[in-house]
Amino acid sequence: MPKDPVTRNDVAEYAGVSTAVVSYVVNEGPRKVAPETRDRVLEAIRALGYRPNATARALRMGTTRTFGLITPDGGNPLFAELAKAIDREAAARGYVVLQTSADGDPETENAKIAELLTRQVSGLILVAPTEDPDLRDVEVPVIAVNRRLPAVSSVRPAYLDGARLGVEHLISHGHRRIGLVIGGAGHPERELGWRTALATAALPEGPVVRAPFSREGGYWAGRVLLRHEPTAIFASSDLQAIGVLRALHEAGADVPGDVAVVAFDGTPETEYTWPPLTVVRQPVEALAREAVRRLIEGEESVEALTVPTDLVRRRSCGC
Amino acid sequence: MPKDPVTRNDVAEYAGVSTAVVSYVVNEGPRKVAPETRDRVLEAIRALGYRPNATARALRMGTTRTFGLITPDGGNPLFAELAKAIDREAAARGYVVLQTSADGDPETENAKIAELLTRQVSGLILVAPTEDPDLRDVEVPVIAVNRRLPAVSSVRPAYLDGARLGVEHLISHGHRRIGLVIGGAGHPERELGWRTALATAALPEGPVVRAPFSREGGYWAGRVLLRHEPTAIFASSDLQAIGVLRALHEAGADVPGDVAVVAFDGTPETEYTWPPLTVVRQPVEALAREAVRRLIEGEESVEALTVPTDLVRRRSCGC
């Protein structure tokens, strides 16, 4: 027996006032209300269990105070952490986040974008979107996180500097043959960071393996890499590093004794691998904060905002 | 220069028809429209880039076709997997999911519930909610996942049978001193499953340690447990098992040689621990499917629906 929802009319009637007054009380404005009338209204609200209808409010106001958030995969720890941080950040500013996953599929991504726009989101946050999402006729602010997009504001970690930082750390441990595990095309910066660190130290370029950003991908890459006998490996994502670790264990290699490992990302999972991974940590909270801020403040700039990373030393590098 | 959104009025005017006709075309009903008129309208929609306003539609229809989803922590892999599955399942049925995290805090949880109701969600999915969420005056269907709640429909894995299955497997490997890592109060079933398996095999109860459902909690529990020298450990969650694994590695114990481990949950992370974890897998997809189905079909029953688990044999048990 789902009782009819209580509307503002019911409250007005119960309190013996007009609907306008109820509105003034609920929103604490824009007109003043006599304290005594106010109390009557509040009492009515409590008595009836009235809950304002945000849908109607949104229609009238033209804004939902809702952000749409699309990640390639909610099951990826990095994206989960990012989503969590964005949710928290948005909530703190009175926004709600409609979070959904594109399953790494461009078509699904476009369908989700359309769906979110239909629901009148006040802004769109695209985490690591595909190459070329359909953003025509989008009249709300959009921000890309962890990836640049033409004509769209974006926020991202310092991929190049971060990767260089990680590789330099490996070099400081005395490594001279440092392999790289990196994703497919379209992610040049971490690779460039690795290359730069090696060049600066006048070291030859170690082996490079391209594989998907997944545990499976890292495992496969690790096995391939082992044949080149590197003394250290820089993995461009946590997931890949975890796969590399497995390949190393299976081969009976000691980490960091035989092969040292450093990863890029720094999700919580890396603290509990064996051995714990030394990582270049993405500034997840800062990325979330900046993304939300830009959206709310309607940042016009299409310049990518780059947020610095930091090195977290654990066991896998030899520290 | 955010151009004004195109409304149904603009389309009607452009196509030279009434707004009603536009509505009939967009919704393919409830009245028929002459094919030629239809084409004019579709052309107008395309030309103007019209996108229906779901907010207005929801107001008129009284339903948003949106579910609210609250998890204790979006960063927890199990909840992330569950959320992902629910999102996918709901999308397949034309619903969108408003996903948010309660940060494991009852107050936040209640605030989020209120927030979601305010936004007129068509149903509420509470994943592993706290003891006693405030569900008064909730006029939409609610379903609890992975936890029973008074007077609320719920869906959950077979905790007891699953735990028993895991422990029996350990017993079949010849273990006779099997420790248990379990959460604090309020989760009696996995413990009972462990107890039942031991009793059935006429084995003495091994040591029990209660710790938070986290990697840290598991680590701590593992260290405590080691002092009792068990030959096997059943961890009631993946996260705890991962912590246990670290404690074991630090102590120089071989897994599964010195101590075997089996965990409950079976998130993807367990496939890549060292050694890979044998797990009792929660039927995440089935849980999601049933939760969404019950919500949509307005399941009245308050009986908890129990979905069976299955054992995934990997290395940590000695298989």
Place this chain on the structure above:
DNA sequence: TTGAAAGCGGTACCAG
């Protein structure tokens, strides 16, 4: 200080 009423965008009934 309060009330009446217009209108946000869309739906669907009633007439034609």
Place this chain on the structure above:
DNA sequence: CTGGTACCGCTTTCAA
């Protein structure tokens, strides 16, 4: 087959 229009719940201007 199509047009006109009342109404969903709420905000806010205008008038009282």
